[in-house]
Amino acid sequence: MRPISVFDFVGKPLLTGIFVALLLLQWRFPLRRQHFRLLRRLVRNFVLALPSNAILRWAMLPIPLMLAAWAETQSIGLLHWIPLPDWAGIVASVLLMDYAYWWWHWANHMIPLFWRFHNVHHTDLDMDVSTAIRFHFGEMFFSVGFLCLAVVLFGISPMMLIIFFLCFEAATLFHHSNWRLPIKLERLLNYVFVTPRMHGIHHSIVQRETNSNWGTMFCWWDKLHGTLRRDIPQDELTIGVAAYRDENELTIGRLLALPFGKQRQWKLPNGEKPDRPPKSARNLAE
Numbered sequence: 440m441r442p443i444s445v446f447d448f449v450g451k452p453l454l455t456g457i458f459v460a461l462l463l464l465q466w467r468f469p470l471r472r473q474h475f476r477l478l479r480r481l482v483r484n485f486v487l488a489l490p491s492n493a494i495l496r497w498a499m500l501p502i503p504l505m506l507a508a509w510a511e512t513q514s515i516g517l518l519h520w521i522p523l524p525d526w527a528g529i530v531a532s533v534l535l536m537d538y539a540y541w542w543w544h545w546a547n548h549m550i551p552l553f554w555r556f557h558n559v560h561h562t563d564l565d566m567d568v569s570t571a572i573r574f575h576f577g578e579m580f581f582s583v584g585f586l587c588l589a590v591v592l593f594g595i596s597p598m599m600l601i602i603f604f605l606c607f608e609a610a611t612l613f614h615h616s617n618w619r620l621p622i623k624l625e626r627l628l629n630y631v632f633v634t635p636r637m638h639g640i641h642h643s644i645v646q647r648e649t650n651s652n653w654g655t656m657f658c659w660w661d662k663l664h665g666t667l668r669r670d671i672p673q674d675e676l677t678i679g680v681a682a683y684r685d686e687n688e689l690t691i692g693r694l695l696a697l698p699f700g701k702q703r704q705w706k707l708p709n710g711e712k713p714d715r716p717p718k719s720a721r722n723l724a725e
């Protein structure tokens with residue numbers, strides 16, 4: 440089976456199933472109280488996802504896959520140079536790619552051009568599993584370049600790229616969801632994985648909190664870089680971007696145009712910068 444067929448015929452139905460399951464779980468066991476109209480947010484997030492999905496299917500996957508196949512035949516890239524048993528190659532591919540994505544997410548916040556596009560994802564005023572598909576198509580377009588670079592540098596095989604991508608997308612759906620896991624279970628999972636409470640802090644309107652928890656699958660990279668924050672209880676979080684708080688302003692047309700206009704500073708409409716003193720939580724706050 441060709442890697443892209445694995446994505447179309449196995450991956451897509453699997454991801455759709457996970458999406459629906461998380462929709463039901465977050466409806467049955469909600470984590471944060473939602474403040475804005477659900478249907479309106481769902482429609483906006485779904486419509487924004489349409490052009491992004493088209494870029495994903497027709498550029499973001501096929502172009503790096505072609506490059507991965509070429510690098511494999513030419514034996515280019517780290518994992519083609521180091522002889523490893525199959526299982527170690529799989530583990531190394533997943534770890535290297537997830538760590539590379541940590542840097543890519545960091546760059547999406549720190550490089551002003553990239554932030555213009557990633558900002559659209561963060562302007563969601565409540566966060567749930569549908570936020571995981573709310574990406575401006577421009578961000579997906581830039582990701583093509585990032586993925587090509589990572590795949591050739593690390594020597595990721597085409598099939599491994601698809602397997603990683605499916606795990607990565609499943610992790611993205613999971614940590615954006617508004618599913619209240621029992622706190623003990625989530626703390627246990629959070630020794631390894633990025634969890635909904637941990638990623639919730641990344642979507643806070645407090646800039647210091649947004650500039651933390653950049654991981655997608657594993658929480659270790661944030662530990663490594665000292666950017667892991669677990670100190671904010673979920674009911675103290677306000678989700679979104681400080682300068683974009685009016686839901687009537689966040690229409691599909693305006694969100695698509697947002698990266699191309701003047702960017703607002705990270706301040707509330709009253710001019711204040713949202714802040715709160717950091718706490719010292721060794722464990723994930725409830």
Ligand SMILES: [Zn+2]
Pocket residue numbers: 544548557561641
């Ligand atoms: Zn982000």
